[in-house]
Amino acid sequence: MDRPRKMLIQMSGCPGSGKSTMADLLGQSINAVVIDHDLIRSFFLHNDLFFEQAANLAYPFQWVLAEDMIKRERNVIINSTCNYDETLNQGIVLARKYGFNYRYVECRVHDIELLDRRLRNRIPLRSQRTGVSLPPTDANDVRHNEDFQTIFKRWTEHPCRPDRDAIVVDSSTEPEQCLESILKQIVPSIGVTNKEECNFELSGP
Numbered sequence: 001m002d003r004p005r006k007m008l009i010q011m012s013g014c015p016g017s018g019k020s021t022m023a024d025l026l027g028q029s030i031n032a033v034v035i036d037h038d039l040i041r042s043f044f045l046h047n048d049l050f051f052e053q054a055a056n057l058a059y060p061f062q063w064v065l066a067e068d069m070i071k072r073e074r075n076v077i078i079n080s081t082c083n084y085d086e087t088l089n090q091g092i093v094l095a096r097k098y099g100f101n102y103r104y105v106e107c108r109v110h111d112i113e114l115l116d117r118r119l120r121n122r123i124p125l126r127s128q129r130t131g132v133s134l135p136p137t138d139a140n141d142v143r144h145n146e147d148f149q150t151i152f153k154r155w156t157e158h159p160c161r162p163d164r165d166a167i168v169v170d171s172s173t174e175p176e177q178c179l180e181s182i183l184k185q186i187v188p189s190i191g192v193t194n195k196e197e198c199n200f201e202l203s204g205p
Helices: 019-030 037-046 051-071 085-097 112-121 148-157 175-190 195-201
Strands: 007-012 032-036 075-079 101-108 166-170
Touching (some): 101 175, 166 175
16 A cells, blocks of 8 residues: 655644644644744844844745755644745645645634733743734834734734645634644545554654
């Protein structure tokens, strides 16, 4: 029997929606390498780059890491905001180039107050905001023409989403519940019939 195709999963969702929690749980379930955009950007900030410089370097660097892991036949999860067509298309093109199954996983939370509580209660990396209206400290010199409430509402109501291969979960619920919903939609696409078999099949070298 042919081995299941490997996967590239692109996370999406506004800050506080639970992307990182879901990426980590999903990575454990399918034995995937999680590439964390905020970790990369924070590394550059710790090395005294300006916020926009760090952002401009973090995106291309995450794709370099992703392609390297794909060449090593690893399942890959890209944990970054996916607010622009360019970012979305890079994931799709990379998966297609190496014959990987592509899935887009969007974590959605409509309650702005819940997002704000989550952001205020977490321990942030330097690249992360600490509230809906509280950008990262290093981003104080970045100017916005809109208030952050409006920006978050646009991210929630008008996400950058592909026409196909999209999985959307209500991440205001328990993470384990979201994980089960995602796995039920992923497992059939890799040629197995249940989560336990998925874990087994994807745990090889």
